[in-house]
Amino acid sequence: MPLVEWNDALTLGDPVIDRQHRGLVDLINQMHANLDAPDKEAQVMHCITAMYLYAKEHFWDEEAFMDRIGYPDKARHAALHREFVERTHTLTDCCLCDEAPYAELLDFLVAWFKEHVSTEDTRMVAFAKARQA
Ligand SMILES: [Fe+2]
Ligand SMILES: [Fe+2]
Numbered sequence: 807m808p809l810v811e812w813n814d815a816l817t818l819g820d821p822v823i824d825r826q827h828r829g830l831v832d833l834i835n836q837m838h839a840n841l842d843a844p845d846k847e848a849q850v851m852h853c854i855t856a857m858y859l860y861a862k863e864h865f866w867d868e869e870a871f872m873d874r875i876g877y878p879d880k881a882r883h884a885a886l887h888r889e890f891v892e893r894t895h896t897l898t899d900c901c902l903c904d905e906a907p908y909a910e911l912l913d914f915l916v917a918w919f920k921e922h923v924s925t926e927d928t929r930m931v932a933f934a935k936a937r938q939a
Pocket of ligand 1: 926
């Protein structure tokens with residue numbers, strides 16, 4: 807069973823953003839599944855690196871989307887993205903040491919993703935839809 811199940815609460819109704827969020831969920835679930843692999847260090851590092859690059863690309867696209875819709879809260883939202891990138895980077899560095907905090911990293915990724923999508927990203931997409939109406 808995947809660690810994060812995709813559900814309606816995570817679906818925002820924007821095809822590009824939803825596809826990218828699904829990609830992030832897939833990477834989190836892949837990372838979780840790899841914790842049982844015999845070569846888990848290499849597998850998890852591969853997933854973390856992919857996740858880091860994918861998240862940066864997603865944030866870039868989301869911030870361009872905010873520019874297009876004239877989102878008034880972009881600066882604060884973008885600052886939350888930066889915080890995520892920095893925290894992920896720090897935890898990734900820690901995963902190179904002996905006491906790799908894989909559980910802490912996964913807990914952080916899952917909690918951050920669910921919270922951010924269901925509040926910040928939901929608000930952004932709702933603003934875009936209201937503007938179109
Ligand atoms: Fe966001
Ligand atoms: Fe997002």
